[in-house]
Every structure is written in C-alpha cells, then in structure tokens.
C-alpha cells in the first residue's frame with residue numbers, strides 16, 4: 110500500500126488539551142500511522158488553556174486569511190512537534206482565547222460554537238493550501254470538524270491542493286451532533302441548496318454531523334458494536350437512517366489505547382509499579398489509594414473505582430440511586446473521580462462526609478488521580494447507557510482492575526463475561542439499564558472477590574493479557590483511508 114499524506118483536524122488531542130476519549134484517539138493515532146510510513150499532520154484550535162511554553166509552540170504563520178460564507182477573517186498559526194509529527198494550532202482571539210473548549214464554567218454551550226468550529230475547520234483547510242500540503246486524506250473528528258468533508262466537496266472540488274483529497278469522518282459519540290440555529294448558515298457558507306433533510310437541515314436547524322456523514326467518503330465510529338447499534342433508532346439519536354444510507358461506507362474500528370501512558374509496568378504517575386508476572390505493586394497502589402481518599406486502609410475490602418464525565422450517558426445516576434444501599438449491604442469501598450452535571454457533582458462530592466472511610470470522591474479533572482484509581486482499585490464501574498468505545502474499561506483491564514460494565518457499545522466488545530463455572534472472562538457484564546441491575550452486578554463482583562479468590566486471580570491475569578494496542582487500530586484506519594480514496598474516485602474525482 111502506498112504511503113499517504115494525512116491531515117487530522119480535531120478539536121482536542123492529548124497531550125495538549127483533553128476533555129474525553131476523542132483527545133486520546135487524536136493524540137495516539139497519528140504516531141501509529143507514522144510508524145506505518147504515512148506523512149501525518151494534526152491541526153487543533155489554540156485554546157487559551159494550552160500551555161505555550163510547556164509544549165514548545167512557536168509562531169508559524171500570520172496572518173492566515175480565511176473566507177467564510179459572507180466575510181473574510183484572519184487568524185494566526187502556531188506549530189509544535191509531537192513524536193516527529195507536525196502539530197498546528199489555529200489562533201483566533203475572538204474564538205479560542207477562552208478557557209473552556211465547548212462550554213463555560215457553568216457547563217453552558219458557548220453561543221458561538223457553530224461559528225468557532227466552522228471557522229476552525231475552514232482555517233485548517235486553508236492552512237493546507239497556504240503551506241502547500243496536499244493531503245490524500247482529510248480526517249475529521251466529531252461534529253466540531255464534520256464540515257471538512259462538506260467543504261472539500263462544495264468549495265475545494267476543483268482546487269489544485271485539496272481537490273484530490275478524500276475525506277474520513279470519525280464519529281466518537283453520536284449524541285453530540287452540533288445542532289444550531291440556521292441563522293449561522295450564511296456565515297458557514299454551505300450553500301442553501303444543501304440545507305435539506307438528508308444533508309444539513311434538522312428540523313429547521315443546522316446539523317453539522319449529519320452533513321458531515323453525507324459528504325464524507327468514509328464514516329466510521331469507534332467500535333464495531335456501536336456501529337451496529339447506531340444504525341438503529343434506539344442508539345442513532347435520529348441519525349440511524351442517514352448512517353444506513355451510507356451502506357458499507359460506514360464501519361466500526363475499536364479504538365486502540367496508548368499503552369505508553371497506561372501500563373502498570375511503566376506508569377510514572379502511580380505509587381508503585383506492577384505487571385502480570387508480579388502484581389505485588391498493585392497492593393501498594395491500593396493502600397496508597399485508600400490513604401489518599403481517607404478510606405479505611407484494609408487490603409481485604411474490595412475497592413470499586415469510577416472515573417468519568419458526569420453526564421447522563423454514563424449512567425452514574427443509576428449508581429447514585431443505589432450506592433447507599435450497596436454500602437449498607439456489602440463490605441465494599443468506592444472511589445469516584447468525575448466532573449460534569451452539577452447535581453451529580455453535589456451528590457458524589459457529598460458522599461465521603463456521609464460515609465467516612467467507605468467512600469472517597471474528587472470532583473474535578475485530574476489525570477494523576479485517574480491513574481491512581483485504575484491502579485489501586487479492584488473493580489472499575491461503568492454503567493453506561495451507551496458507550497461508543499470507552500477507554501477506561503480497557504485501561505482497567507491492563508491494570509488488573511476488573512470492569513463491571515453494562516453490555517453496550519465498545520464495553521460489550523472489550524469485556525469478556527465472567528464464567529462462574531471455570532473462572533474464565535475478564536469482567537462482569539449486565540444488560541438492563543437500571544439501578545437494580547447495577548446493584549446486582551456490583552454484588553456479583555463483590556461476592557466473587559470474597560468467595561472465589563482463585564477465579565479473581567485467574568480473571569486478573571486474563572484481563573492484563575488483553576491487548577488493545579494502536580497497531581491493530583492504525584492498520585484498520587489505513588484500510589478505511591484506502592476505501593475512502595476508492596469511493597472518492599468512484600464518484601469521478
């Protein structure tokens with residue numbers, strides 16, 4: 110297969126800026142594509158919260174003129190390098206010189222999000238033109254950059270630099286579609302004949318993701334199971350018919366995980382290191398975790414960890430409804446790390462005072478604590494209503510922290526159900542989305558901990574042996590890129 114020129118346009122990427130799994134993917138995929146011989150560039154917005162000095166950004170280009178539908182706007186471009194990959198940052202005081210990525214401190218969407226990300230996407234394409242980088246593939250991620258495939262087909266089809274580029278759109282979470290007032294449509298410059306139901310129009314509003322799905326030469330999501338689920342009304346969030354229209358141009362690729370950052374053998378953030386061959390360090394991590402969260406320090410009580418955005422998707426309201434009952438009926442401890450929905454923040458933030466020694470929590474975003482919880486817990490709970498891929502359960506497997514998950518999306522793809530007859534499996538799955546089901550699944554895990562320790566050990570080893578590395582995922586993306594190129598050529602250009 111020939112080497113490709115690939116540009117990744119995204120709203121977040123590790124290590125620069127992260128709110129969720131999207132950043133992990135955009136941070137890791139490029140380096141693995143590069144290892145396969147491809148020439149990859151990454152383009153991100155320059156948010157105020159990106160640390161200029163720490164990441165050694167330097168000015169690249171100023172000004173960059175960007176045509177929007179009804180105006181020309183200006184920005185500057187900064188650059189950095191990550192594992193040999195050029196990373197560009199679009200700077201616009203008007204749009205990105207604020208702390209949050211998508212919402213303010215009260216979790217309210219910024220009113221100008223459609224303009225911010227429409228502008229960013231156009232600026233990214235313009236940057237390719239101005240630097241003479243003619244990509245074979247423009248890879249867009251989620252609604253924020255979903256207009257890239259549309260711009261390629263409606264603006265750049267005849268362009269010497271971008272005219273030959275095929276587009277791939279990755280849907281990391283179909284619940285976030287970027288639906289905004291049609292009053293922004295002129296600014297975005299998408300042409301009114303495309304404001305129709307199978308492209309951008311959605312009940313009189315603009316739907317970024319829907320338009321991107323229509324125009325992209327290939328669309329994928331982040332697990333095979335979620336690809337199947339999103340083709341149905343229950344999980345498609347209104348877009349199932351449009352995904353089905355794509356036929357086999359819509360597929361699922363399970364995310365890899367970055368074992369450079371998430372391996373207990375080498376993790377610099379955790380209190381002690383361990384491996385499948387020698388798990389003794391895990392006990393030290395458990396003790397340190399219990400101490401740090403002011404739990405009763407006792408190696409024999411199972412600790413269940415939660416690290417999550419606190420949003421409805423994650424099903425933690427179901428856990429909230431039953432956690433008191435669990436603490437009264439089971440000998441168990443919980444450690445919860447998360448931020449998001451204010452009522453859940455209040456609830457989980459208040460639990461340690463109500464159940465001292467039994468429940469610890471930290472409300473906020475804290476990478477180090479996320480690593481501590483993965484390393485020091487015995488189980489990891491994810492009762493998600495839906496889960497496109499889910500990374501935390503995959504990290505948990507590697508740290509020998511058995512996942513307790515609802516069998517949906519990528520959770521179902523990555524966790525193998527425990528078999529009580531022989532101790533096989535890597536975690537505990539339940540199907541019903543209810544607090545009862547969460548209660549019983551946790552009870553099953555806790556009783557296994559106390560009553561079947563041999564099975565626990567067997568499962569921990571099976572879990573730590575699982576391999577969801579990026580090498581496999583990068584090869585799958587490479588195939589999707591070639592299919593996108595073929596699909597574009599079949600369209601005649």
Ligand code: ADP
Nearest residue numbers: 129130417418447473474475476479499500501
């Ligand atoms: P999503 O992308 O839906 O948030 P994933 O499981 O795919 O869910 O990825 C979540 C990522 O964000 C993981 O790397 C997880 O460790 C991290 N994360 C989520 N919330 C927090 C938090 N409060 N503090 C630290 N890391 C967090």
